Amino acid sequence: MFKRKYLVFLLLLTFVLAACQADPEQVEVIVTRVVEQIEEMEVTRVVEQTVTEEVEVEVTRVVEVEAPVEVAGRCAPTDPGEVEEILIGASAPLSKPGSVTGGLVMQAAFAIAVDDVNEAGGVLGLPVNMVLYDTEGLPERGTAVAERLITQDCVVAIVGEYHSAVGLTMKEVSNKYHVPTIFAETYNNDITGVQYPEVFRIAPTSAFTAQMDAKWLQEVGDYNGDGEQTIVIVAENTGYGTGQVDNALTWFPEFGLGEPEVFLTEQTTQDFSSVAQRITALSNVPDAILIKVTGEQSYNVQQQLYEGGVDPAQSIMVANQVALNDEEYWENVPDGAYAVVPRIGPWASSASETGLAFAEKYRAIMGRFPEAYAFEAYDSLTLMADAINRAGSLDPDAIIAALEATDLEGAAGRYYFPYGIDNPPQDSGEAEWMWHQWPEVPLLFLQYTASGQSSDDIEVIWPETYRTSEGAVVRPE
Amino acid sequence: MDSIIFEACLNNFHYLLGLILNGLIVGAIYALMAIGLTVIFSVLGIVSFAHGEFYMIGGFVTYFLLENLIDIDIYIPVIGTIATIAMPWYVAILLSGVVTFFLGSIFEQTFLRPMFSGKVERPGEYAILVTFGLAFFLQYLTLAIIGPFPVKADRFVSFDIPKILGQITIASNRIIAASVAVIAIGSTLYYLQRTWTGRALRAVSQDKDAAAVTGINPQRMNRFAFGLGCMLAGMAGATLVQVFSWVFDVGVVASAKSFVIIVLGGMGSVPGALFGGLIIGVVEALGTGCFPDPSRSLAYRDAFGLIIFALILLFRPQGFFGRKL
Numbered sequence: 001m002f003k004r005k006y007l008v009f010l011l012l013l014t015f016v017l018a019a020c021q022a023d024p025e026q027v028e029v030i031v032t033r034v035v036e037q038i039e040e041m042e043v044t045r046v047v048e049q050t051v052t053e054e055v056e057v058e059v060t061r062v063v064e065v066e067a068p069v070e071v072a073g074r075c076a077p078t079d080p081g082e083v084e085e086i087l088i089g090a091s092a093p094l095s096k097p098g099s100v101t102g103g104l105v106m107q108a109a110f111a112i113a114v115d116d117v118n119e120a121g122g123v124l125g126l127p128v129n130m131v132l133y134d135t136e137g138l139p140e141r142g143t144a145v146a147e148r149l150i151t152q153d154c155v156v157a158i159v160g161e162y163h164s165a166v167g168l169t170m171k172e173v174s175n176k177y178h179v180p181t182i183f184a185e186t187y188n189n190d191i192t193g194v195q196y197p198e199v200f201r202i203a204p205t206s207a208f209t210a211q212m213d214a215k216w217l218q219e220v221g222d223y224n225g226d227g228e229q230t231i232v233i234v235a236e237n238t239g240y241g242t243g244q245v246d247n248a249l250t251w252f253p254e255f256g257l258g259e260p261e262v263f264l265t266e267q268t269t270q271d272f273s274s275v276a277q278r279i280t281a282l283s284n285v286p287d288a289i290l291i292k293v294t295g296e297q298s299y300n301v302q303q304q305l306y307e308g309g310v311d312p313a314q315s316i317m318v319a320n321q322v323a324l325n326d327e328e329y330w331e332n333v334p335d336g337a338y339a340v341v342p343r344i345g346p347w348a349s350s351a352s353e354t355g356l357a358f359a360e361k362y363r364a365i366m367g368r369f370p371e372a373y374a375f376e377a378y379d380s381l382t383l384m385a386d387a388i389n390r391a392g393s394l395d396p397d398a399i400i401a402a403l404e405a406t407d408l409e410g411a412a413g414r415y416y417f418p419y420g421i422d423n424p425p426q427d428s429g430e431a432e433w434m435w436h437q438w439p440e441v442p443l444l445f446l447q448y449t450a451s452g453q454s455s456d457d458i459e460v461i462w463p464e465t466y467r468t469s470e471g472a473v474v475r476p477e
Numbered sequence: 478m479d480s481i482i483f484e485a486c487l488n489n490f491h492y493l494l495g496l497i498l499n500g501l502i503v504g505a506i507y508a509l510m511a512i513g514l515t516v517i518f519s520v521l522g523i524v525s526f527a528h529g530e531f532y533m534i535g536g537f538v539t540y541f542l543l544e545n546l547i548d549i550d551i552y553i554p555v556i557g558t559i560a561t562i563a564m565p566w567y568v569a570i571l572l573s574g575v576v577t578f579f580l581g582s583i584f585e586q587t588f589l590r591p592m593f594s595g596k597v598e599r600p601g602e603y604a605i606l607v608t609f610g611l612a613f614f615l616q617y618l619t620l621a622i623i624g625p626f627p628v629k630a631d632r633f634v635s636f637d638i639p640k641i642l643g644q645i646t647i648a649s650n651r652i653i654a655a656s657v658a659v660i661a662i663g664s665t666l667y668y669l670q671r672t673w674t675g676r677a678l679r680a681v682s683q684d685k686d687a688a689a690v691t692g693i694n695p696q697r698m699n700r701f702a703f704g705l706g707c708m709l710a711g712m713a714g715a716t717l718v719q720v721f722s723w724v725f726d727v728g729v730v731a732s733a734k735s736f737v738i739i740v741l742g743g744m745g746s747v748p749g750a751l752f753g754g755l756i757i758g759v760v761e762a763l764g765t766g767c768f769p770d771p772s773r774s775l776a777y778r779d780a781f782g783l784i785i786f787a788l789i790l791l792f793r794p795q796g797f798f799g800r801k802l
Binding site: 096100101104237245261262263264265266268269270271272273274275276277278280281296297299300303304307308309325328331332334 | 483485489492495496499503620624625626627628629631632646648650651721722724726727729730761762765766771772773774775776778779
């Protein structure tokens with residue numbers, strides 16, 4: 001009886017203490033701003049040789065409120081002297097319904113990046129360590145993972161993520177806690193379009209890929225010679241798929257292409273025979289069918305469209321980039337000759353020395369040339385490590401400033417972010433999503449020209465600079 | 478005003494017929510899965526949430542048998558020569574059935590038997606939890622052993638895709654899969670109706686105590702029924718590993734479909750599962766093929782089946798062939 005009363009008293013006491021606690025988020029925001037202002041004032045007053053008493057009083061106030069901030073929200077220290085290792089958070093889908101294939105690839109690439117950074121002396125003289133969590137491709141898990149990384153694991157920055165839908169929620173948490181974040185493989189325009197100071201991206205945007213698709217299709221023209229250029233898009237009903245569709249609907253007409261016929265699919269769908277029938281029943285035979293579905297689902301779509309009567313001689317099939325895993329591709333899509341595969345990131349023939357060094361290490365683990373998201377995962381971590389080194393501190397503002405000033409040769413190319421806090425993209429007439437966006441994401445269109453062909457022998461059909469084929473597309477004989 | 482049905486469904490007979498044929502083919506495979514689940518439910522009185530994982534295992538077993546047992550050298554002592562043979566696909570399907578049968582039987586013996594011998598306080602909840610646990614265990618064990626990358630078996634039989642009535646295209650691998658499903662369903666029905674063990678299973682499903690009085694061992698029948706159910710799921714997977722890309726969680730959706738089908742057909746009814754499977758297959762195909770907005774038609778695929786499911790439950794809660802309480 002006594003024990004029960006004691007427990008009830010303790011419970012009530014806990015509630016009262018919890019109710020009396022100040023709102024952590026508000027304190028955090030106010031303090032950050034005050035510190036910045038006072039530092040500026042101090043310098044100005046000293047130079048002007050005016051009264052210094054006021055300054056001293058205000059500095060004392062800062063010291064008083066600094067302690068609860070770390071408890072309340074983000075717990076990473078800003079002074080490297082307080083840590084034994086630099087902890088960077090990472091996220092990737094490692095279980096369903098996310099793309100497990102993509103997640104495992106990114107996990108391997110992160111591990112190589114950590115090893116490379118540590119072999120090169122670490123960051124600020126300290127070893128780098130990574131905390132990787134599984135987001136399952138679910139937006140709500142993205143929020144939970146980012147919260148945990150920032151408030152429990154005390155990471156100084158976050159890198160990675162594969163799914164746009166997850167990136168869209170994670171960016172809110174990064175912004176809330178003012179944590180520098182580089183998104184690796186999330187295409188949705190809004191991720192950088194909202195222009196949060198903390199958020200950077202090295203993947204292409206949906207708008208960018210839609211423009212590339214449109215430019216290539218414009219060059220291909222009326223493939224089947226029926227007098228009209230008809231384009232079909234089969235897209236997954238996710239942040240990635242709908243983003244791709246929205247941008248195609250926006251950009252295709254800008255390049256003189258008609259509005260595409262769109263089929264949305266759920267991630268769990270396996271049987272696409274009805275879509276194949278609908279496509280073959282269209283009044284115009286499609287000139288191109290763009291598959292904007294990720295992972296192994298793209299194989300199901302592609303093969304079932306062929307089996308349902310889509311003829312590569314009449315319609316070009318544009319596969320997902322996973323098709324470059326040739327052994328897996330030919331096993332799953334045995335009819336997939338003459339498919340076109342967009343490749344984000346460098347290809348074996350165009351990779352830099354850094355890229356090839358990474359590719360060699362990656363091949364030793366995964367047994368193949370790195371996928372685009374492997375390059376992106378590797379580069380997101382090395383870019384963040386480089387920025388922290390240059391910042392000389394773990395202070396988020398210093399890291400963000402260093403990231404904005406990035407000029408680094410990474411595995412996938414030379415990285416820089418031309419638009420940011422002092423130079424917003426809209427001031428230069430650029431789209432809002434160019435904020436903290438790497439502008440030179442390499443994109444190639446490749447084409448299998450024979451059944452069972454190795455991806456090492458694949459033709460580069462676009463852009464013209466890298467072209468190994470005779471035209472913008474190779475037709476079946 | 479826009480049509481509420483895709484025009485081809487109204488004015489193109491071949492298009493409509495193609496949808497129905499594809500629906501029947503997919504429905505036959507759904508039915509094979511669902512019959513396995515309904516056998517388990519009718520005899521053991523539990524719903525196995527690991528049913529889809531036996532479907533997944535059946536597919537992987539067939540894939541590895543066909544991929545790895547090509548051109549096997551076998552020494553024949555009588556004639557003193559070495560013969561090179563390849564694993565025939567139908568043998569691989571049967572072996573998948575055997576493997577999943579034994580896995581299911583072992584699981585029943587180890588984890589479900591205590592339920593029927595009074596060692597578990599709340600058997601209903603226990604069955605749900607233990608089969609759920611098995612489902613996750615099998616999924617992630619497969620992920621750990623095989624990895625996340627999709628595999629697919631070569632077509633069992635390669636022949637030119639036939640064009641029915643000159644216009645309708647049906648893939649050869651689907652025709653083979655549906656044919657195997659029909660044979661497996663027919664054999665199961667025959668077995669349940671015409672053999673002593675089949676009759677014993679049906680007797681246990683009706684009244685365990687009465688069956689025991691006649692000399693049937695209900696516990697042995699439980700084990701056999703669970704194994705048989707898993708075997709049918711495994712064989713469904715074995716036929717489809719040449720149609721779909723196969724990954725560790727491929728059974729999740731198939732399993733969910735089976736639940737819908739057995740409720741639609743009537744819990745515990747084998748003909749109900751067959752009929753329910755075909756209905757769901759055709760409704761999904763017609764819904765996807767005839768919905769006017771192409772951008773949404775495939776996304777609503779599962780919803781079309783669920784609409785029929787809800788309507789049947791509303792007007793006939795016991796399902797098509799279920800017994801009224």
